[in-house]
Amino acid sequence: MTEPQAAADPAPITASVMIIGNEILSGRTTDANLPYLAAELTKLGIRLMEVRVVADIEADIVDAINALRARYTYLFTTGGIGPTHDDITAAAVAKAFGVVLHRHPDAVALMSKRYKPGELTPGRLKMTEVPVGAGLVDNPVSGAPGFQIENVFVMAGIPAIARAMFDGLKHRLKGGPRMLSRTVVSNLGEGLIATDLGALQARYPDIEIGSYPFHRRGVFGSSLVLRGIDAARLDIAAEDVRALVRRLGGEPTDEPA
Amino acid sequence: MTEPQAAADPAPITASVMIIGNEILSGRTTDANLPYLAAELTKLGIRLMEVRVVADIEADIVDAINALRARYTYLFTTGGIGPTHDDITAAAVAKAFGVVLHRHPDAVALMSKRYKPGELTPGRLKMTEVPVGAGLVDNPVSGAPGFQIENVFVMAGIPAIARAMFDGLKHRLKGGPRMLSRTVVSNLGEGLIATDLGALQARYPDIEIGSYPFHRRGVFGSSLVLRGIDAARLDIAAEDVRALVRRLGGEPTDEPA
Numbered sequence: 151m152t153e154p155q156a157a158a159d160p161a162p163i164t165a166s167v168m169i170i171g172n173e174i175l176s177g178r179t180t181d182a183n184l185p186y187l188a189a190e191l192t193k194l195g196i197r198l199m200e201v202r203v204v205a206d207i208e209a210d211i212v213d214a215i216n217a218l219r220a221r222y223t224y225l226f227t228t229g230g231i232g233p234t235h236d237d238i239t240a241a242a243v244a245k246a247f248g249v250v251l252h253r254h255p256d257a258v259a260l261m262s263k264r265y266k267p268g269e270l271t272p273g274r275l276k277m278t279e280v281p282v283g284a285g286l287v288d289n290p291v292s293g294a295p296g297f298q299i300e301n302v303f304v305m306a307g308i309p310a311i312a313r314a315m316f317d318g319l320k321h322r323l324k325g326g327p328r329m330l331s332r333t334v335v336s337n338l339g340e341g342l343i344a345t346d347l348g349a350l351q352a353r354y355p356d357i358e359i360g361s362y363p364f365h366r367r368g369v370f371g372s373s374l375v376l377r378g379i380d381a382a383r384l385d386i387a388a389e390d391v392r393a394l395v396r397r398l399g400g401e402p403t404d405e406p407a
Numbered sequence: 408m409t410e411p412q413a414a415a416d417p418a419p420i421t422a423s424v425m426i427i428g429n430e431i432l433s434g435r436t437t438d439a440n441l442p443y444l445a446a447e448l449t450k451l452g453i454r455l456m457e458v459r460v461v462a463d464i465e466a467d468i469v470d471a472i473n474a475l476r477a478r479y480t481y482l483f484t485t486g487g488i489g490p491t492h493d494d495i496t497a498a499a500v501a502k503a504f505g506v507v508l509h510r511h512p513d514a515v516a517l518m519s520k521r522y523k524p525g526e527l528t529p530g531r532l533k534m535t536e537v538p539v540g541a542g543l544v545d546n547p548v549s550g551a552p553g554f555q556i557e558n559v560f561v562m563a564g565i566p567a568i569a570r571a572m573f574d575g576l577k578h579r580l581k582g583g584p585r586m587l588s589r590t591v592v593s594n595l596g597e598g599l600i601a602t603d604l605g606a607l608q609a610r611y612p613d614i615e616i617g618s619y620p621f622h623r624r625g626v627f628g629s630s631l632v633l634r635g636i637d638a639a640r641l642d643i644a645a646e647d648v649r650a651l652v653r654r655l656g657g658e659p660t661d662e663p664a
Contacts, residue, residue, distance in 0.1 A: 169458075171617075171619075172615065172617055172634075173617060173619050173632070174441075174445070174458075175445060175454075175455045175456065175457075175458070176445060176449050176455070176586070176588075176634070177442055177443075177444075177445030177446030177447075177448075177449050177455075178588070178619075178632065179619065180441075180442045181441075184431075184437075184438075184460075185434055185437045186434075187434075188431070188432060188433060188434030189434030190434075191434075192433050192434050197432075198432045198433070198434075199432065199462055199467075200432075200459065200460065200461055200462070200467070201426075201431075201432070201458075201459065201460035202457065202458065202459050202460075203441075203457065203458035203459075204457055205456055205457070206617070210456075210457070232597050232601075232618065232620055233597050233598045233601035234597055234600075234601045234604055234605065234618040234629075235601070235604065235605035235608050235616075236608075236616070236617050236618060237618075265598075269598075271598050271599060271601065271602065272601070272602050273597065273598040273599070273600070273601025273602055274598035274601075276601065277598070291622065292622065292627065308620060308621070308622060310622060311622075329433070331433075331435075340489050340490050340491055340530065341490045341522075341526075341528050341530040341531035341534070342526075342528060342530070343491075343530070344489075344490035344491045344492070344528065344529070344530025344531075344533065345528065345529050345530055347491055347492065348491065348492035351492050351493075358429070359492075359493070360428075360429055360430060360463070360493050361489065361491040361493060361494075362428075362430050362435075362436065363489055363565060364565070365548065365549065365565060365567060365568075370549065372491075375430070375435065377429075377433070
C-alpha cells in the first residue's frame with residue numbers, strides 16, 4: 151500500500167501560441183491574433199507562457215511545434231492553412247506528429263456543399279487535408295476548417311476567422327482558476343519604489359507583482375499590477391501597494407492620468 | 408593547397424527578437440516593438456527569422472537567449488531592464504553567457520550625472536549592472552542604458568525607448584542586400600489562383616511569393632506579395648502575377664479596394 155499523498159496544488163493549465171508567417175516577420179503585417187488569444191486564455195484560467203513567430207519554413211515550424219506541444223498543456227497556431235503554396239502548416243503538423251495528411255471526409259463534405267463541383271479547385275481541396283488522427287475546428291466565416299490533433303489547435307491567420315475558430319473550440323479546453331488582477335498606477339519613477347516593492351513582493355509569494363513603466367506627458371510612472379487567484383488577498387496587497395506609493399510621496403490612482 | 412572555392416552567395420544576415428514580459432502574455436499590454444523592429448531590420452537587409460515572447464522566468468529567458476543567439480546573426484531583446492524585482496533580463500543574459508553582472512563604470516557615471524546623490528537609489532543603480540564584457544546601448548529618452556554582448560542587443564520595453572535605442576545602435580549592424588517587394592492585390596479567392604500561383608512561384612526560385620488573404624466588404628481576395636533583392640526581376644514577376652489574375656477573370660490592383 152502506498153502512502154496517501156498530501157493534496158497538492160493542481161498543475162497550472164498552460165498554453166503557447168505559434169504565429170506562422172513571413173508577413174509578420176517582414177513587418178508587412180502586424181499580428182492581431184496574439185492580444186485576443188492572450189486575453190481569452192487569461193479569462194479561461196489558462197496561462198499563456200510562450201509565443202513564437204516563425205517563418206514559412208517547414209523544418210522551423212516542425213521544431214517549434216514539437217518543442218511547444220511537449221512543454222505546455224495546449225499549443226494554438228495561427229496562419230498557413232490556406233490553399234496556396236506558402237500554406238504549409240498542415241504538412242508541418244503532420245510531420246511533427248509523424249503521420250501523413252489525408253482528406254478529412256467531413257471537410258470534403260463541407261467544402262463540396264459550399265462550392266459547386268467546378269469550383270472545388272485543387273487549392274480548395276488542399277484545405278480539406280489534415281493530419282491523420284486530427285479532428286476539425288469549425289470555421290463559421292469562410293468554411294475551410296482548422297483542426298485539432300492531440301493538444302495542438304491549428305487555426306487560420308485572418309483575425310476574424312482565428313477569433314471565430316477560437317470561440318468555437320474553447321469549450322474543449324480545460325481551464326484553471328481564473329487569474330485576477332488589480333492595478334495601482336503610481337506617479338513615481340520606478341527607481342524610487344523598486345526596493346520597497348521588491349520587499350512587498352517577497353511578503354506575497356502567492357501574488358505576482360509586475361511594474362510596467364510608462365512615460366506620459368513628461369512624467370515617469372508605472373502601472374503596478376497584482377495578479378493572483380484570490381480576490382481578497384489581492385485587495386489587501388493592492389492596499390499595501392497604495393500605502394507604499396503614498397509613503398514615498400506619490401499619489402496612487404486606479405488608471406493612468 | 409586547397410581547391411579554389413566557387414563564389415557562393417554570401418550567407419544572409421539574420422535576426423531574432425525576444426520580447427520579455429508577463430504583461431504581453433497576459434493580454435494586458437499589446438506589444439508595439441515587433442512591428443517597428445521588423446520593418447527596420449527589413450530596411451537594413453537583415454532577415455528577421457524568429458520571434459519569441461517569454462515570461463519573466465529566468466530559466467526560460469536563458470534558454471531562449473542561448474537558442475536564438477546561436478542560430479541567428481543577431482538577437483534583439485526588449486523588456487525587463489528596469490529597476491524593479493521583475494526586471495531580470497540582465498541577470499538572465501549574464502547567466503546565458505556564463506559571466507557575472509557588474510556595475511558598468513560608464514553607466515554609473517551617466518546615472519550619477521542624471522540623479523543627485525540622494526536620488527541614486529539602489530533601484531537606479533541596478534540599472535547600471537550589465538554582464539561583464541557588455542558594452543552600453545545609449546538611451547536618449549530616460550538615461551538608463553541598454554547593452555550589447557557579442558551578438559545580443561538588450562533594449563528597454565517602453566516603445567519610445569526601444570526605438571531610440573535601436574536607432575542609436577543600428578549603425579553597428581551588418582546589413583545585407585535589401586529585400587524589395589511588389590504587391591499585387593487580387594480580388595479572386597485564393598482557392599481559384601492557388602495552383603497557378605504555385606507554378607509561377609516554381610518559375611521564380613529567387614523570389615518569394617506570399618499570398619495573404621483578406622475578407623473585406625464581403626469580398627475574399629488576397630495580397631500577392633513578391634519579395635526579392637533584384638528590382639528588375641521583381642517587376643517582371645509582378646507583371647506575370649497581374650497577367651495570371653486577369654487570365655483567371657480577376658482585376659489586379661496595387662492596393663486593396
